[in-house]
Amino acid sequence: MNYILYFDYAGICVIAAVMFSFFYRQTIKTRSTRFFIAFMFVALFTVIFDISSTEALKHTQQMPLWLCYVPQILYLGSLVANPVIYLFYIISVVRDKKAIYKWEYLIIFGPFVLQIIFVLISPFIKGAGIFWFNENKEYVHGPLLYVQYAITFSYILGSLILVIVKRKAVTPIQEITIYLYIAINVICVVLQMVMPELLIQQFGITIAVMLIYMSLQNPQDYIDKRQGAFNGLAFDAVFNSNIVRGRKFNILGVRISGLRYIGDTLGEESESEILKEIVQFLIRGAGKKRVFIISQTKYAILLNEGDDGKHITDKIYDRFSQPFSSNGAKISLAVNTCLIGCPEVATNSKDVLSIMDLCLEEKGVAEHNETVVAHKDILAKGQRETLILQAMRQGLKENGFEVFYQPIYSVKQKRLTSAEALIRMKDVGLGFVSPDEFIPLAEKNGLILDIGEFVFRDVCRFINERKLWEMGIENVHVNLSVVQCMQESLHEVLIGIMDEYALDYRMIHLEMTESAAVASEETLKGNMHKLIEKGISFALDDYGTGFSNTVTMMKYPFKLIKLDKSMVWSASDSEKAMSLLKHTISMIKDMNMEIVAEGVETAAQANMLAKMGCDYFQGYYYSRPVNCENFLKTLQEHN
Numbered sequence: 001m002n003y004i005l006y007f008d009y010a011g012i013c014v015i016a017a018v019m020f021s022f023f024y025r026q027t028i029k030t031r032s033t034r035f036f037i038a039f040m041f042v043a044l045f046t047v048i049f050d051i052s053s054t055e056a057l058k059h060t061q062q063m064p065l066w067l068c069y070v071p072q073i074l075y076l077g078s079l080v081a082n083p084v085i086y087l088f089y090i091i092s093v094v095r096d097k098k099a100i101y102k103w104e105y106l107i108i109f110g111p112f113v114l115q116i117i118f119v120l121i122s123p124f125i126k127g128a129g130i131f132w133f134n135e136n137k138e139y140v141h142g143p144l145l146y147v148q149y150a151i152t153f154s155y156i157l158g159s160l161i162l163v164i165v166k167r168k169a170v171t172p173i174q175e176i177t178i179y180l181y182i183a184i185n186v187i188c189v190v191l192q193m194v195m196p197e198l199l200i201q202q203f204g205i206t207i208a209v210m211l212i213y214m215s216l217q218n219p220q221d222y223i224d225k226r227q228g229a230f231n232g233l234a235f236d237a238v239f240n241s242n243i244v245r246g247r248k249f250n251i252l253g254v255r256i257s258g259l260r261y262i263g264d265t266l267g268e269e270s271e272s273e274i275l276k277e278i279v280q281f282l283i284r285g286a287g288k289k290r291v292f293i294i295s296q297t298k299y300a301i302l303l304n305e306g307d308d309g310k311h312i313t314d315k316i317y318d319r320f321s322q323p324f325s326s327n328g329a330k331i332s333l334a335v336n337t338c339l340i341g342c343p344e345v346a347t348n349s350k351d352v353l354s355i356m357d358l359c360l361e362e363k364g365v366a367e368h369n370e371t372v373v374a375h376k377d378i379l380a381k382g383q384r385e386t387l388i389l390q391a392m393r394q395g396l397k398e399n400g401f402e403v404f405y406q407p408i409y410s411v412k413q414k415r416l417t418s419a420e421a422l423i424r425m426k427d428v429g430l431g432f433v434s435p436d437e438f439i440p441l442a443e444k445n446g447l448i449l450d451i452g453e454f455v456f457r458d459v460c461r462f463i464n465e466r467k468l469w470e471m472g473i474e475n476v477h478v479n480l481s482v483v484q485c486m487q488e489s490l491h492e493v494l495i496g497i498m499d500e501y502a503l504d505y506r507m508i509h510l511e512m513t514e515s516a517a518v519a520s521e522e523t524l525k526g527n528m529h530k531l532i533e534k535g536i537s538f539a540l541d542d543y544g545t546g547f548s549n550t551v552t553m554m555k556y557p558f559k560l561i562k563l564d565k566s567m568v569w570s571a572s573d574s575e576k577a578m579s580l581l582k583h584t585i586s587m588i589k590d591m592n593m594e595i596v597a598e599g600v601e602t603a604a605q606a607n608m609l610a611k612m613g614c615d616y617f618q619g620y621y622y623s624r625p626v627n628c629e630n631f632l633k634t635l636q637e638h639n
Helices: 006-024 031-057 065-094 102-124 144-165 172-194 201-215 232-244 259-266 268-286 310-320 349-365 376-397 435-444 448-466 490-500 514-519 521-534 550-555 565-571 575-590 603-612 628-638
Strands: 131-133 139-141 249-257 291-293 298-304 324-326 329-331 334-342 401-410 415-427 431-433 475-479 508-512 537-543 560-563 594-598 616-618
Touching: 006 031, 006 201, 031 065, 031 201, 031 232, 065 102, 065 131, 065 144, 065 172, 065 201, 102 131, 102 144, 144 172, 172 201, 232 291, 232 334, 232 349, 249 268, 249 310, 249 349, 259 268, 268 291, 268 298, 268 310, 268 324, 298 349, 310 334, 334 349, 349 376, 376 415, 376 435, 376 448, 401 448, 401 628, 415 431, 415 435, 415 448, 415 616, 415 628, 431 435, 435 448, 448 475, 448 490, 448 628, 475 537, 490 508, 490 521, 514 521, 514 537, 514 550, 521 537, 537 550, 560 565, 560 575, 565 575, 565 594, 565 603, 575 594, 575 603
Parallel strands: 415 475, 475 508, 508 537, 537 560, 560 594, 594 616
Antiparallel strands: 131 139, 249 298, 249 334, 291 298, 324 329, 401 415, 401 616
């Protein structure tokens, strides 16, 4: 028979081009890439062995019989391996986050082993095998050839069913490519059966390899085009591959701070130049296939088990201690690092990124140039923060917040004359959530403005509805967040709400911390003056914590200073603290400002503070923060 080999030669060219492109470009090591590499090599060997076996058939008369069988056995063995490797490849694509179980290997390899046995025993069961050579050394097909075709079709059918069942795990183009592969194989097998002299089956396999490379396994999908390194998609694939294989490894997270200012001041070109320099620096330190770009400011470095990355972090901190250069400008950038053990701390790539964010946010509490080591509890913390955020968003829609009031006692009038409004969060699933926990989250995630407006509106409604001025309340203190103090329209919003409830402006007393006061000086001063003109007063809260800068008291028109409870409590146990408290009160009084002492819990503390000159007391000695109804009862009892 005169076999036509042109398709085989074309197939070698196609698969050689695909392999060159695949290995020349950067690629990642995952379970699917390993199966794809195996699929490429098996396809290549199948074409080569098809050509060699066909050429051998032309010279059977000059060859010993055993040598006639060898190329045929090699060809058929590689041929039956193609659909098996392809099925494993499809499994690795649609189930990239799950392991392939041993029983699955046994079921899939069972028919393949049977095929190999059929190939090997064919020379010894002439007339009943897949092929044999007759007395004239002519190649003859046997009945087992059709069994081989049936098994091959079963593998192809298995691949088709798997893709149909798991179609959501692949993209539309991937799904089409898989269908094309199956269609090409079926057509080529049928043509091969109908026209044995037309050696087209292997060409169909090589075309399938090319299609898979272009749509499923293109290494360029894993490359960040801007910086030329592996991207987040590659990180996800490599991470999942390591987890599925049962490997233990570490992830070194790196975050760069200050990059956004480069684009604003020097332009995108300078920003891109510095980003490329950073990526190349990380690649030199860790290796080309270990660095992944998660975002413009975050990077992940893959480390082996037991490697804490210190040799890399030392280089990173040393490099970032020096400025970067662009267009003659010197730019200083800050860097933070964290170490995450996998799978002990994180079992999926999404958790790694969450933990990385949490760790790098906590970097402020770590020493300079120290890598934060992630612990198991940090993910639980992140998950709790997510639940709190969801509860806050839901609470703003469905009355999930409540305003409590803590009365303030006037030394001069010897009665309760005001109160501080305090936000409380109620959630069925979470239970009580401290304001110290949810307020920072609200500030960070942009919810604080809505919460602040809710509190202010609810306070105005409560004052108006219950006519608190008739019960001796002269004003209610409402806290302002840092974000609120930065809003140029703050005065308009607050005045608008008060006007809505026809409220006397003097009924509101606004409190802010020093950090809120210094966040936006000019904007805050403008708002304060406009609100003071209406009769609203201001207080500096938590004085005695942090820096407690006296300049802040002088710079802003505060009427009232609230001494933090830590100053009051420490004065009872320390002479130095007592002296500091006396001098602080004296200084504030000399500046013609009134004083509220927080944390008053005993009569002795109240007497001591009264003698020192404090004007108001706030603390458990008078009342805990209570809801509006209990607050009204407290007023009736005391006043």
